[in-house]
Amino acid sequence: MPQILMPALSPTMEEGKLSRWLVKVGDKVKSGDVLAEIETDKATMEVESVDEGVVTELLIAEGTEAVKVNTPIALVLAEGETAAAAPAAKTAPEPSEAPVVVAERAAEAAPAAASVPAAPKFEAQSDPDLPAGVEMVEMTVRQALNEAMAEELRRDKDVFVMGEEVAEYQGAYKVTQNLLQEFGPERIIDTPITEHGFAGLAVGAAFAGLKPIVEFMTWNFAMQAIDQIINSAAKQLYMSGGQVHAPMVFRGPNGVASRVGAQHSQDYSAWYSHVPGLTVIAPYSAADAKGLLKAAIRSPNPVVFLENEILYGSTGLVPQVEDFVLPIGKARIARKGADVTIVSFSMGMRYATQATEKLVAAGIDVELIDLRTLRPLDSDTVIESVKKTGRLVTVEEGWPQGGIGSELSARVMEQAFDYLDAPVIRVTGKDVPMPYAANLEKLALPNVDEVIAAVNAVTYRS
Amino acid sequence: MARKAVATKVKTQPNVPELTNEQELEAYREMLLIRRFEEKAGQMYGMGLIGGFCHLYIGQEAVVTGITMASEKGKDAQITGYRDHGHMLVMGLDPKGVMAELTGRSGGLSRGKGGSMHMFSNEHRFYGGNGIVGAQASLGTGLAFASKYKGDGSVSLAYFGDGAANQGQVYESFNMAKLWKLPVVFIIENNKYAMGTSIERSSATTDFSQRGASFDIPGEQVDGMDVRMVYDAAKRAIEHARSGNGPYILEMLTYRYRGHSMSDPAKYRSKDEVTKYRQERDPIEQVKARLLETGFATEESLKTLESEIRAIVTEAADFATNDPEPDAAELWTDITIEA
Structure with missing residues (x-):
C-alpha cells in the first residue's frame, strides 16, 4: 500500500495534528522506521512504516492541525512500484471525506443494533418421578x-x-x-x-x-x-x-x-x-x-x-434412589394455593414456610414457591402462579436494592401486569450492614411477621 | 526524566549457549512473523479496523520464541496476559484466525467474541489471552495442578509482566505451586514498564527472579533479547518442572518498542532508550547477523523468507478485513453449555 494514512491512535480519535516529519522525499524506509509524529489532545505518537520503500511524496505539511483519520499523508513506493500504480494519491480525498472506515462501520452497526435477536428461552425440566414406595x-x-x-x-x-x-x-x-x-x-x-x-x-x-x-x-x-x-x-x-x-x-x-x-x-x-x-x-x-x-x-x-x-x-x-439428581433451573412449588404467591429460596424459605403455616391456619390459601435455582431463574413457574393468585410477596435475606425480589417484581410486571391485583411486596434484609447486637441483628433480618404483614397487605386484609 | 541505563545485568551462564543453524533460522522465522504481524496489526488499528485495546509484542519476540522452542508443542500448556498475539503465532495458531479476532470477525479464533486479549486453543493448549493483570499466574498454576493430577507429564508455562509481579495472587500461586510441587514455569516478562510506570517507581525490589525466594523457588535472570539465552534457560526450567521438582521462575529482561497499548503517549521513557534497544539489542537483528555470519543464510535467502512471511501476514490481514462480522445470533451462543 503506497499511501500512508493518518492513523487513529485510540478508538475515539477522529483527527490529530501532524506535528513533525522524520523523513523527507527520497528517503528509503523499511518497516518499523518512524515516519512522522502526530499529536492529539491525549498523546504524541509515532507513525511507523509497515512496508519497505522510498518516500516519494509528503502530502500533508508538518504542523498541519486537525488532519482527519485515514487521510493520506505520504506516498511510499516499493521497489519497482511507480506513482502511476497509486492513482489514488494524485486525487487525495478531501479531509472531509477521509474517515471512510469510520463511516462505513457506523453504517454497518446501525441495522445490527436495530434488530437484536431474541434471547433463547430457558426451558426448565421437571423433577424426575420417584419410584413408587421409595424409601x-x-x-x-x-x-x-x-x-x-x-x-x-x-x-x-x-x-x-x-x-x-x-x-x-x-x-x-x-x-x-x-x-x-x-x-x-x-x-x-x-x-x-x-x-x-x-x-x-x-x-x-x-x-x-x-x-x-x-x-x-x-x-x-x-x-x-x-x-x-x-x-x-x-x-x-x-x-x-x-x-x-x-x-x-x-x-x-x-x-x-x-x-x-x-x-x-x-x-x-x-x-x-x-x-x-x-x-x-x-x-x-x-x-x-x-x-x-x-x-x-x-x-x-x-x-x-x-x-x-x-x-x-x-x-x-x-x-433413597440410586442416583438422585434434580434439574437445575426448576423451582419447586412447596405448597399449592390460590390466594397469594410467596416466592423465596434458601433461608428465606424458613420464614416463608412458617408464615405460610400461620396464614393457611387463618384461611389464606398460600401458594409457596422455592426457587432453588437463581440462575437460570424459573420465571415461568412464578408467572403462572401469579396469573392464578394475582398477588406476589418475595422473601430473601439479602439487601433490597437489586435483589432477587426486585428481579421477580420486574419480571412479573413485564409478563403478568394485567393479572396483578396488588403491588408486589419484597420482604428483605434491611438496607444496612449486619449489626452485631442481638436485638439489632434481629431487626436487620426479615421475619415471619413481616411476611404475614406483606401477605395481608397484598390481599387487602389488615 | 532520568532513566536507568539500558545495559542490563544477566546472571545466566557466562558462556552463550549455541543454537544449531536450523534452530537459529526457525527462531528468526518465528520472530519475524510476530514482528511483521504486529506491525500490520498496528497499521490496521490505525485504520480503524481493530478496536478497543491492542497490545503489541514488538521487541519482546525472543521471549516467547525461545521458550516455545524449548517446550513440547501440543503438550505443554501456555497462558499469558493481554500482550498475547506473539504467543499464539509461535504456538502455531492460525495467523488468519488471530487477525480476524483482532478485527472482530466471524472467522476469528473466538468467533469475534473475545478480541485481542481473549483467544484460546484447547488443541494447541493455549489458555489465553487474559485481561486481568496477574490472573494468569493462578490459572497457570491450575493448569500445572491438572497436569500433576492427571500425571500427563506436561508443564505449564505461565507468563506475566513486571507489573503483574506485584499482584497478590502471584504470591498465593507461588506458595501453592511450591507447596504441591506443581510443574509450572513462571516467566516474568520484565519490559521495564508496567504500563507507564517504570519498575523502579513500582517495585521495592526489581530483581524479579528472586521474587520466589521466600517460597524457595529457584529463579534466573535471563537476557530476554537473546533467543539463545531464552532457549537455554527455558530448557533448564522446563526440565526442572517436568521432573517433579516444582516451579521455576525465569525473569526475562526484555523491552517493548511500542507503547503499552496503541494509545500510549510514551512520555515516561526517553526516545534514546528506545532507539538504543532497537539498534543494539534487537532480537531479530541479532539472529540475522549470526545467520549471515555463519553463512547458513544469505541476504537473498532471508529476503525470500521475508517475502514468505509478508505473504502470510498480508493474507491474514486481507482475511481479517473481508471476513464478515459474526452473525447476530452469536450474541446468545456460548454463554453456558446445555447439559
Whole structure:
C-alpha cells in the first residue's frame, strides 16, 4: 500500500495534528522506521512504516492541525512500484471525506443494533418421578451435601475438592466429613488461606479438564476470589467462542450466620445471579441440597452453590434412589394455593414456610414457591402462579436494592401486569450492614411477621 | 526524566549457549512473523479496523520464541496476559484466525467474541489471552495442578509482566505451586514498564527472579533479547518442572518498542532508550547477523523468507478485513453449555 494514512491512535480519535516529519522525499524506509509524529489532545505518537520503500511524496505539511483519520499523508513506493500504480494519491480525498472506515462501520452497526435477536428461552425440566414406595431417609442438609459429593467423587475421578480445612479438619462446618478418609489427599485438598489464588488455580484446572469443587469457608471470603469466579470462570466459554470452559462448583455457606457481624453475614445471591455464564443454586431442603449439588458437579458450567450455615443442621427427607439428581433451573412449588404467591429460596424459605403455616391456619390459601435455582431463574413457574393468585410477596435475606425480589417484581410486571391485583411486596434484609447486637441483628433480618404483614397487605386484609 | 541505563545485568551462564543453524533460522522465522504481524496489526488499528485495546509484542519476540522452542508443542500448556498475539503465532495458531479476532470477525479464533486479549486453543493448549493483570499466574498454576493430577507429564508455562509481579495472587500461586510441587514455569516478562510506570517507581525490589525466594523457588535472570539465552534457560526450567521438582521462575529482561497499548503517549521513557534497544539489542537483528555470519543464510535467502512471511501476514490481514462480522445470533451462543 503506497499511501500512508493518518492513523487513529485510540478508538475515539477522529483527527490529530501532524506535528513533525522524520523523513523527507527520497528517503528509503523499511518497516518499523518512524515516519512522522502526530499529536492529539491525549498523546504524541509515532507513525511507523509497515512496508519497505522510498518516500516519494509528503502530502500533508508538518504542523498541519486537525488532519482527519485515514487521510493520506505520504506516498511510499516499493521497489519497482511507480506513482502511476497509486492513482489514488494524485486525487487525495478531501479531509472531509477521509474517515471512510469510520463511516462505513457506523453504517454497518446501525441495522445490527436495530434488530437484536431474541434471547433463547430457558426451558426448565421437571423433577424426575420417584419410584413408587421409595424409601425416604431423614438426614441433615449437611449429610445430604456430604453424600452428594461422596457419590460424585466415586463416579468421576476428575472431581476433586479443595478449600480451607476440607481434609484433615473434616470441614469447617463438617460438610466434607470423611471425604479425606475415602478419597485421599490427592483428591481432598487442604489449601492455604488464599482464596484468590486457589479459586484461580481451580479455574485453571477446570480449563484443563478437571472438575473442581471449591469450598469457600464462607462466601464472605470468596470476595477475595470474585474476580476469578466472574472474569475467569463465568466469561470463559463466551470469550473463547465456545472453546474453553470451566466445569466446576464453587460452594460454601452463604447468608446471615448468627452474631458474627457485618463482614461475616451477607447474602450474595443477587450478586452472583447477576452474572451471565454462571449457574447459581441456593437450596433450602435436604433433598434439594443433595439432588442439586450432584447436578452442579455434573454440570459443564461454573456453578455457584450457595448453602446456609444455619440450615446445615436442619433435617429433611431424602429419597433413597440410586442416583438422585434434580434439574437445575426448576423451582419447586412447596405448597399449592390460590390466594397469594410467596416466592423465596434458601433461608428465606424458613420464614416463608412458617408464615405460610400461620396464614393457611387463618384461611389464606398460600401458594409457596422455592426457587432453588437463581440462575437460570424459573420465571415461568412464578408467572403462572401469579396469573392464578394475582398477588406476589418475595422473601430473601439479602439487601433490597437489586435483589432477587426486585428481579421477580420486574419480571412479573413485564409478563403478568394485567393479572396483578396488588403491588408486589419484597420482604428483605434491611438496607444496612449486619449489626452485631442481638436485638439489632434481629431487626436487620426479615421475619415471619413481616411476611404475614406483606401477605395481608397484598390481599387487602389488615 | 532520568532513566536507568539500558545495559542490563544477566546472571545466566557466562558462556552463550549455541543454537544449531536450523534452530537459529526457525527462531528468526518465528520472530519475524510476530514482528511483521504486529506491525500490520498496528497499521490496521490505525485504520480503524481493530478496536478497543491492542497490545503489541514488538521487541519482546525472543521471549516467547525461545521458550516455545524449548517446550513440547501440543503438550505443554501456555497462558499469558493481554500482550498475547506473539504467543499464539509461535504456538502455531492460525495467523488468519488471530487477525480476524483482532478485527472482530466471524472467522476469528473466538468467533469475534473475545478480541485481542481473549483467544484460546484447547488443541494447541493455549489458555489465553487474559485481561486481568496477574490472573494468569493462578490459572497457570491450575493448569500445572491438572497436569500433576492427571500425571500427563506436561508443564505449564505461565507468563506475566513486571507489573503483574506485584499482584497478590502471584504470591498465593507461588506458595501453592511450591507447596504441591506443581510443574509450572513462571516467566516474568520484565519490559521495564508496567504500563507507564517504570519498575523502579513500582517495585521495592526489581530483581524479579528472586521474587520466589521466600517460597524457595529457584529463579534466573535471563537476557530476554537473546533467543539463545531464552532457549537455554527455558530448557533448564522446563526440565526442572517436568521432573517433579516444582516451579521455576525465569525473569526475562526484555523491552517493548511500542507503547503499552496503541494509545500510549510514551512520555515516561526517553526516545534514546528506545532507539538504543532497537539498534543494539534487537532480537531479530541479532539472529540475522549470526545467520549471515555463519553463512547458513544469505541476504537473498532471508529476503525470500521475508517475502514468505509478508505473504502470510498480508493474507491474514486481507482475511481479517473481508471476513464478515459474526452473525447476530452469536450474541446468545456460548454463554453456558446445555447439559
